[in-house]
Amino acid sequence: MATRRVTPAEALIEQAQVVREWLAELSVEEFDRPSVLPDWEIRTLTGHLLLVVDGFRRLLETPTRERPVPMHEWVRRYRRDVDQINASTRDRTGDHSGDVLVGRLASAIGGLAERLSAAPLPKTLQTPRGPAALSDFLATRTVELVVHADDLSRSLPQRTAIELKRPALSNCCRTLATILADAHPGRSIEVRVPPFAAVQCGLGDPGPTHTRGTPPNVIETDPLTFVRLATGRQAWAEARAAGLVSASGLRADLSGALPLLS
Template identity: 45%
Template sequence: MSPAKKRARSYDSARIRTAVLAQFALVREAVAGLTEEQLSAPTRLGDWTVRELAAHFTMTVGAVARGLEMPEPQKRELPLLDWPFGTVTESAAIADGTRELAASAGPEELFARTTARIEEALAEASDTRLVPTLPQALGSARAGETPTGAMTLADFLVTRTVELVVHTDDLNDALPGLDVPYDRQALAACTRLLADALAVKAPGASTEVRIPPFAVVQCVEGPRHTRGTPPNVVETDPLTWIRLATGRVEWRAALDDAKVSASGERADLSKLLPLMS
C-alpha cells in the first residue's frame, strides 16, 4: 500500500505549532550556553560538528518561514506519510546548505533570527496553506530552486517535530550531560509519524508494534489476529524507536541491550529499518 492510499492520523494543529516552537526554544537555550570547545565537538552525523548541527536546527525550522514566503504551490503533491521516505534524496543538498549556514553566522544570531522569523510567519498563516517542502530546509543560496513537493502547513509542521526531536537526540549524544529535554507533544508526534511510516512500508496486521505511551500500529503481512494477545509483538520506548527508525541504532544492538522486546516469528523488523536516514 502506498502512503498516498493510507490516510494519515489527525494531529491537533494548535498543539503541533506550540510543540515546534517549544522544542526549538529548548534547543536554543541549551546551545546558548555552549563553549567554543563544545561547538567544535564531533557528532554522529558524519563530519558535522555541534556547530553545524546547531545551524541545522535553525535551517529546518526556518524552512517553514521560507515556505510561507514563497508563492503558494498550485496543488498538494506530498502526502504526510510520503515525507519520511523522501528525505534521503535531498540529504546531500541539505548537508551543503547546513555547512554554508553554519559558516555565515554564529549560533546565537541564527537562533534569534529564526525565532523572530518563524513566530511572525506563523502568526497569520492558515493550516491549509500549501507550502513547498523540498528541497527542504535549504539555505538562502538555494531558495530559488524548484521544490519537488508541497504539503499543507499543518502537515509540514508535523514533519518539523521529527526533525527537531531526532536532532535533539543527536545533540544530547554529542554532548553527554547536556540533557536537552523533549517537549512531550513534539516527542509524541515524532513517534507517531514514524510508527505510521512503518505501517506504510510493511502493510499488514500480523505484527503489533507498541511504543507506549504514544503509538500502537499493526504491520507486516501474515495472519491477522482478531482477539487476545497478538502472536507477534514488538515493544520499545519512544526514543529507542526514533533511533531505530532513523538509523541511529541497529535492530540487533537494541535487542542485545534490552531496549526492544520482540516475540513471534514475524517480530523481526531488521529488514524494514531504518525508515529514513
C-alpha cells in the first residue's frame, strides 16, 4: 500500500510540534541562556517562533487580489525590515517566562493547524512585505521553523538536537534552492542537495552552460549544510575548508550569492 504524501501544511505543523515539544523540556535557566543569534536568548527565540506561527494564522485572514511578488524578491525585503522584526519579536516575548511562551506557542500551532485545514484558503496574502502567494508564504514559514530548530539545537549543544523531520527539511531545501535559481538565473552552475534538490543557476561571468551530460560547474552538499549556507549560519569558505561542500569547475563558487536570506 502506497504511503500518503505529507502536504506542505502538514509538514509545517509536524515540525512546529517537534520544536514545541523540545522547548517544553527546557529549564528556566536554559530559557535564559544566550542563543547563537546575536542579542537573543533562548526565550527570545521562542517568542520569535510564536510570532512566526501566530503571525501566519493572522495573515490567512488578509487575502488580496494583488499580483504576488516573486518569492526570491519578496524574501529580500526581510533585510529591509530587520529592525521592525526584532522589535516585534521582543514585544511578543515581553517578560513572559519560557513556560508561558511555550504554552502560547502550543495554542498558536493548534490554531494554525485548524485554520490550514479549513476551506477555502486564500491564494494570495497581504503581508507586511507585500502580497505573497500562499504556497510561497507557507514554504518560507517552513524554512523559518527548520532554521530556528537548528539554531536552538546549536544554542544548547548538551541537549539532543531537535529532530528535523524529513518532509519539512525536504521542503526547506527545495524552497531555498528555488530562491537561489530564481535570484540568479542561468545554467552555468548546478547545485545539488541530495536527496532533496538540484537546480541550475548563474553567477558572474556566465561561462559555459549546461545543456546535457555533466555540467561544467557542480556544487554538492548535504541538506543541513545547504540550509546553514543559504541562511548565513555558515560561511562558504568555512564549509569548503571543513569538507562539507564538494565543488568542481572554475566557477563552482556560491559565495557571491550567499546568504539568500538571514
